[in-house]
Every structure is written in structure tokens, then in C-alpha cells.
Amino acid sequence: MPSNESLTHILDKAYEAKSLKEIIEASPAALQGVSDKDAEALKQAFGIKTIKDLADNKYIRWAQALVxxxxQEK
Known part of the structure; x- marks a missing residue:
């Protein structure tokens, strides 16, 4: 398991001391670079309320698979 210290570059300061279980249940706004407005747009567009929802979103998974x-293409 990564230490929370190694997550400081991806989390807002308020979430750095939280457990991973708490972090994945937090709003996507807990991620550095994602504003409250961005998180609200994700909620409105895709029903994403948490970081877990974001990671589990089928469109994001499809995009990752395509990339x-x-x-692997030649």
C-alpha cells in the first residue's frame, strides 16, 4: 500500500492524512486539479459523486482500454 506521503502530489492537502478507504469515498474534488465546479459537472453529466465512481465509470474504462x-497496434 502506498504511503499517504506518496499521494501528496495527487490529493488536496485536506485529504493527505485520510485512509485510502476514506479517499475513494470523497468527492473527485479531493484530487489536485479537480475543482468543486468540475466535480459538480461530473455529477451532473455522469452521476459521479466519489473518486470510486470516477474510477468505475464505464466511459473512463472504455477510454483506458482503447488507449x-x-x-499495441503496429
Whole structure:
């Protein structure tokens, strides 16, 4: 498990001391670079309320799969 110190570059300061279980249940706004306005837009557009929801979103998974497959093309 990564130490919370190694997560400081991806989390807002308020979440750095929280457990990973608490972090994944937090709003996407807990991620550095994601504003409250961005998090609200994700909620409105895709029903994403938490970091876990964001990671589990089918469109994000599809996009990740396409990028992975494209890297294997010759």
C-alpha cells in the first residue's frame, strides 16, 4: 500500500492524512486539479459523486482500454 506521503502530489492537502478507504469515498474534488465546479459537472453529466465512481465509470474504462489497445497496434 502506498504511503499517504506518496499521494501528496495527487490529493488536496485536506485529504493527505485520510485512509485510502476514506479517499475513494470523497468527492473527485479531493484530487489536485479537480475543482468543486468540475466535480459538480461530473455529477451532473455522469452521476459521479466519489473518486470510486470516477474510477468505475464505464466511459473512463472504455477510454483506458482503447488507449492500451492502440499502444499495441503496429
Amino acid at each position: 492500451t489497445l492502440a499502444a
